[in-house]
Amino acid sequence: MLKKDIPVVQQIKHEVLKEVAALAFDGELEQGKDDIPYKIIPGSKARFRCCVHKEREIIRQRVRLARGKSPRNSRGELKERNDNQIVYVIEEACEGCPIHRFQVTENCQGCMAKKCLEACPFGAITIAGKRAHIDQDKCRECGRCSKACPYNAIADLMRPCKRSCPVGAISMDDEKKAVIDETKCINCGACTTECPFGAMEDISCIVNVIEDMKNDREVYAVFAPSIAGQFGKDVTTGAIKNALIRLGFDGTYEVALGADWVAVHEAKEVAENIDEMGFMTTSCCPAFVAMVEKHFPKLLPHVSNTVSPMVAIGRYIKAEHPKSKVVFIGPCMAKKAESKKEWARDAIDYVITFEELAAMMDAKNIEIHEKKEKDDASGYGRGFAKSGGVYDAVCNAAKENNITLNVIPQKCNGAEECRKALMMANTGRLNENFIEGMVCQDGCIGGPGTLLSVVKTKRELDKNAKESSIKNINDSLNRLKGKEVDLKR
Incomplete structure (x- = not known):
């Protein structure tokens, strides 16, 4: 399932998850x-460290x-478990990278200008x-010397983990071990992909999922649209669904169906x-x-009150199957934290x-x-x-439903663009009136839990979207028949 040319850190993570999953399926984990x-x-x-x-x-x-x-931790002490924290530091794996951020290299020419x-x-x-x-005792790591040097x-x-955050x-x-401030961390998972020693890692719930499957609980899988290409070129959603059923799920849904629903609801909310x-x-x-919550709290009232597509489809399934368990499968570590939020607990287990799925x-x-x-x-x-x-999607939903949207968008691609837009909004200098915030570069297809490069995923996603037999959002929503579901957070 996993390609052989992936980094060693990712290979080790996969092997650990696979062994734990195999033992859990066999009932022999303990x-x-x-x-x-x-x-x-x-x-x-x-093979990789000082000793086995x-x-x-x-x-x-x-x-x-x-x-x-x-x-x-490295002293054998247990770190207190925080349900809202997803990313943790494996202290034994942290190599304590150099802490002095700016250092003079051999390139220094001892020039006359002395701009530094x-x-x-x-x-x-x-x-x-x-x-x-x-x-280094006087240095405040402002970086002006580095920028000035010709x-x-x-x-x-700067340490990779720190730079990535x-x-x-x-x-x-x-x-010199890395420490995560949970009051600031947004669980984006960027540090997990950037640490070359695999010292930053997300916590998993695959054992819980497997146990519910084995205990004959009704368990549904909902998978994100960024799954396109993750398990092979030209693998269809039908093939994914078939594999998930064979794995042990009782039913499956595309989260993109929830996205169609969200697009219509958000179009109405924005217009109003x-x-x-x-x-x-x-x-x-x-x-x-x-x-927004942790770093720009005064902007919280401006965040859409519409739930995410994950929660939307989860609520639909729970309405149809009240005793079921719902498992979201995607590229995102922050979704693990979202599932603990008050507005998501009723939808996603x-x-x-x-x-982890691989x-x-x-x-x-x-x-x-293959299955169509x-x-x-x-x-x-x-x-x-x-x-x-x-x-x-929101604009198209508005068009299909004759909703007038007077918006000037700021499409934020990646964490830095998100941060800059929120800073502008926080100081009243934002020229646009609608921020689309995507913390991962290129969107969810650049998430930390993916198996494929962004370029390949985007190609497969675009193909998948283009070849969808459902061309209009309203036609998609006609499949949602049953109980009414509240889409507010």
């Missing part, structure tokens, strides 16, 4: 969990996360032996409220909503990523076979998965 580190790291020779003992300890902590438990010296407002730069030197001789060595939630402790509100933002990206399918030796099936959703609903797709 007896066999302690053997997993020895199965994945056999013999006495280290450290490698196996890291596997033990990964097994804990795969079982839905928080990892122990002039640029530093803290007196941290000195010249000795025709070379610039940085006094030879690019001052390197920015769009909200400044990562710092270092006294032992945007003049009074001044501006509004989308609400489908949980990391974006968390960014578990969230797993494409990575591991579960490998554990059961399930291959995806009627589409659930329109191409617009499937387009929610990429940057700009939400706005396009």
Whole structure:
């Protein structure tokens, strides 16, 4: 299921998840969990770290996360489990990267201009032996010296995890280990993909999903439109559904169907409220909503009150099957946190990523076979998965339902654009009146739980959307027959 040319860190994660899933399916997890580190790291020779003992300890902590438990720290102490926190630091895996961000390299020419010296407002730069030197006790990491140097001789060595975090939630402790500030973290998962040692990882609920399947609970799977291409080129939604049923789910739905529903509801909401509100933002990206909640709280009233597509389709299933469990499958780690929110608990029981699904399918030796099936959703609903797709769907829903939208959009592609737009809105300088916020670059197709590159996923998604047999959003919604469902958060 997983390609052989993927990074070692991702391979190890997959192996851990697969072993945990296999033991859970066989009912032997408690007896066999302690053997997993020895199965994945056999013999006495280290492959990646200083010794096999450290490698196996890291596997033990990964097994804990795969079982839905928080990892122990390097002193063996358990970190208190916070249901709203999804991403954790595996301290044993953290290499304590260099903490001095700016350092002078061999490129320094000892030039006459000494622009670095002039640029530093803290007196941290000195010249000795025709070379610039940085006094790290005085340096405030403003970066002015690096920008001023005409030879690019001052390197920015910010730790990958810290650089990747769009909200400044990562710092270092006294032992130079990474620390996540949960009051700032938006669970976007960017750090999990950027740490080259795999020290940042998300917690899993695959064991809970498997247990519910085995206990004859009615369990439904809903999968995000960004699944396009994740399990092979030209794999249809029908083939995905068939594989999920063979895995043990009782039924499946496309989340894109919920996206069609959300597009209509949000079009009406925007038309009714945007003049009074001044501006509004989308609400489908949980990391974006968390960014507003934790870093721009005064803007919360401007966030759309419409639920995300995940919650919309989850509520529909719960209305039709009240005793069922609903599992969202997607590329997003922040969705795990969203499922714990008050407005989502009635709709979604578990969230797993494409990575976790691949591991579960490998554990059961399930291959995806071609199967044609009627589409659930329109191409617009499937387009929610990429940057700009939400706005396009909302506009099309408005057109189909004769709704007048007087909006000037700001389509934010990635965390930095989201942060800048919210900063402008926070200071009353936003020129646009509708923010589409997507924290992952390129949208959900760039999520941390994907198996495929963004370029390949986008190609498959566009093809999938174009070939959908349902061309209009309203035609898609005609399939939603049954109980009325509230789409407000």
